[in-house]
Each structure stands twice: as C-alpha cells, then as structure tokens.
Amino acid sequence: MNNSVIVLVEHLRGNIVDITYEMLGVGKKIAQHLNVPLLALVIGKDVSKLTPNLGLADSVLLLDDEKLEITPPQLTAKLVENVYKQKQASILLLACTNITAGVGPILARRLDLPFINFCKTFRFENGDLFLTSQLYGGKILSEVKLIDNKGIVGIYPGSFPLDAGKSDRTAPVEELEVPDFVPEPSFKKYIEPELGDIDITKENILVSVGRGIQNKDNIEIAEELAEAIGGAVSASRPVVDQGWLPLTRQVGKSGMIVKPKLYLALGISGAPEHQEGMKNSETILAINTDPKAPIFNIAHYGVVGDLFEIVPILTEKLKQRKG
C-alpha cells in the first residue's frame, strides 16, 4: 500500500524544532510526487497547541497524553508503527537528532523496511526516490535508491530550507487514541545546562578549537587570539569531552547553535554534527592541515596549514594593529 507520507514532528518543551519544517517541506514534495497526502504525526504531552504550525500537512495526527512527554525510542517506534500501518503509509520522515535517535532503526526492524540515515538531499528518477546521505564525518556522500518508494528516512538537520515547510493554512487535526500499552514514563526530569562564564551564542567573534589543538595547555593559544581579536573561545565536542573546556563552550548538535559574525575554526574537521551548530555563521574561516576536511565545504575562507604556525603570528599582528 502506498497511501501517505508521514512526518514525525520534532518538538522539545512545547516548541516545534526547526527540523520539523525541513521535513514537512521535503515530505510535501515527496507526497506530491507519489500523489498521496502528507500527514504530520505529533506525539507528546500538551502538544495540541503545536498543530497550528503544521499547516503544510494535509492533516495532523495527534497523540497527546501525560505519559508521552519524552518517550524512549522503542515506545515512540511502537506508537509510530501503529499509525504507519493504520494510514498505510509508504515513507516516514524523521529527524536525525538526539531526541528522535533510535526510532528509525527500531521501526525498520519492526516494519521490515529500509532505514536511510543522515539524509541530505533527494531526487526522483524514473519514479524512483534516490536519497543522498553524508557518511564518514561528512567526507563521503552515498546514494541509495529506495526500493518501491517505501522506507524510513532520517533527515539531517540544516539540509533543507525551513520556509518550504511553513504554511498559513490550518490543517485538520485527527486526535488518535492513546494505546493501552503505554507504560509509566521512564523519563524522570530535565537537567538544565549549567550556566557558563560566557554565552557563546551571544558573541560576535568565536575562536573555535577542535581536536587539532592537541591538548589542554594549547587552549591558551586560542585564548590569546580571542583576546586580541575581541572574541571568545568555543570548541568542538572532543575538546569538551576531554574536559579541556566546559560544556557551555561546545558548538554543535548536542551543544550550542551559534551564528557569530566571524567563526574561526582551528583544527576542526567540520563533521556534520559540528556544522549543525555553526554553518550559518556570517563569515567562517577555517585553518586545517587536511585539504579534504569537510569544514572547507562551508567555509568562506580556508587555509590549508598548521594552526600552531599561523595562529601565534596572527595574534601578534592583531595586537600590533591595536597598538
């Protein structure tokens, strides 16, 4: 059966997450191509207020219950599985995010469908849907044909325009019955991010360091540059995981989304999870020894070189300039 395309709406703490609009835009195009309706499925607690934002869908399916605030992937999958079967869907789009992580693989197993992760672009050719995913830290792209146009697709955030997913119209809402199998929640509480010394989302200039900085002592090189240039130091995940900088300085999927006027990426490869947090910076300048580092695909200025050779000289010049 091929009777609908479903988008699993991503939301957190009462707000729709941007990726939802990306998915709706993609979903609309696919649904039009297959000539089937686009359905937006919302699962959560107090989520009926979100439905007016989902007007691009032909209809909105709502599973709203106390127990559904944050559902673990197996429960989400079970709820989606029911709807997928009920609506005789062919393609399900979900977000490649920490919130939804796991739902795709679990559903793929249960519905015996392919799951394509990290999807960045798509195209139709002779009626077949081809999906491109980014693999290996963004260094390689892969193309997969979705057999019979059936499957589950994980959309990578930041890959598609948001506007294409927005609409002024209001879609009809169908309230679904919450199945009996929903257990007491395993979710206990949120843990708020600790407040940092600085808020990197508010800085105009970020000097961001990656694993290429090698060790904690070398962070000083970035701090000196940040001081000379009038910015703050941020980092990629490995630098934070190693404990060289606090979590509040992390840019990316699990960290902060930043849009500074200038983002200096020093020794950062530019993995998709990092790009997610900084690709919309006004100016990106990357210094990396690897000419094929994916960061150069989104940088405005690039230097193939050793940060330890260039940064100290740059700092010196900026200091001199200031007088």
Add this chain to the structure above:
Amino acid sequence: MNLIVFLKMVPDTVEELKIASDGKTLDPDWLRMKANENDEHAVEEAVILKEKYGGTVTLVTLDAPEVDEAIYTALAKGCDKAVKILGDWQNFTSPAIAEVFAKYLKENNLIDSKTLILTGSQATDDIEGELVYYLGEYLELPVYGVVTYVQYNENKNNILIRKEFSGGLRGEFEVELPAVLGIQAAENPPRYVPIAKIRAMMKSANIEELEFTQDFASKGIEIEKLYEPEVAGKAVMLEGNPEEIATKIVEILTDKGLI
C-alpha cells in the same frame, strides 16, 4: 554488574578516504582503521561502572584490520576478557552486525539479570542507523542512546541514565536491567594507558577467537554509489607562508569591518 561492551573498527576519517573501483565501497587499501570513538567511550564507561559497583567487563569485537591493538588497549584499560568474532565483516552495516552480536550473546547465554550491554551511540558509517538500537531490538531489551551518565542502583537493580538533547540540555531516565545503552560520552574522558602497559597485555592476555557462520546475516541496503562532496566549492583559499597568510587574514577581517 555483568558489563558487555561492543567495539567496532571504523575508517579513520582524518585520513584520506578513497572510493574503490566498484564506486560503492571504500578502497580497503587506503583505509586506516581505528576503534569507533563512541565505542571507546563505552569501554571507558563500562570500566568506570565496574570500578564503582564491581563485576566484570567483557569486550566483544568483530575481526578487522588493527582490531587486536584496540582490544589490547581496552584490556589495559580494565576490561577483563576479550572475544573476537572471526570472519570478513567489511561492508556489513549496522543491522547485520547487531544480528551477529545478538546471536553471539543469546547462543552463549551471556545475558543475566545484572547485564548491561554498552556500545557507542553512533558511528560515522551507520548509514542504516545506529547499531545500538538494532541490538536492543534483536535482544528484545530496553535500549537508550546518546547516553552520557550511568548510575546503578543495586537495590532496585536498575540504572539512572542521562541522555543528551541539544544546547546542553539533558534528560534523566530510569531503566530496568538487563538493558542496552549507546554511550555518547563516558562520565570521564577515556583514560590514557601507556604503550608499555598495552605491550604487556599483548604478551599476557588471551583473546578468545570465535568462528561464526555468516549465512544468516543480511548485508543490508544496497548503496548505489559513493562520491566525494565538492571540496572547497566556495571557500577562498589563502595561500603563502604563515606570515603571508596571517597578513591576508588581517586584511580580510579589516575589510569586512570585523576588527
């Protein structure tokens, strides 16, 4: 606790990756393999849990180039036992690998009420989604990913875990054992072990090698083609010696009114 960790080898993405002549796989001659980074965090978390609550850590891997070094390193960090499943596993994707691991655990009755299975939350080659969730499904156990903290409650025989969302926000969940966890980052960064200790392990430790029939395992979806993204499509590349480059950067920043 009965801690079981799965570790797999992945191509080191800092190296150059070459696409093989079939256009669908990576050329193995060019690959430098390394332990999947999140899996190393899973090893660390398992060893931390053992140190806190007692028990044993069993490391399970698939045969792959360079895997022995990764195994000895994990043993030197505190894993008690290592198992290597023999075979040619190149180009097997997450669901198939999970099936192999699950079969190994089930056939050997390795899961008891105090079992916690840990592996990395993700790998860079997981085109079909993360292995950890497939593993949870094959084992019919609760599975949680993107985990950064685990606390064991012996009285209740359950764990309290923290999972990452975005912007530094995390969520806390309570999960019964046995369970499967995808570790994103261990409570502490993976410990450093001196080479001498790894060498000593190579001499003294024994890796249990296991034959495995592959006939049941599906190879997963078929990739039509692999290709490289257009590199430096729009970036203006600055060239010269460090002095010249630094001068150019200052010029650009000045022109743009950034400094």
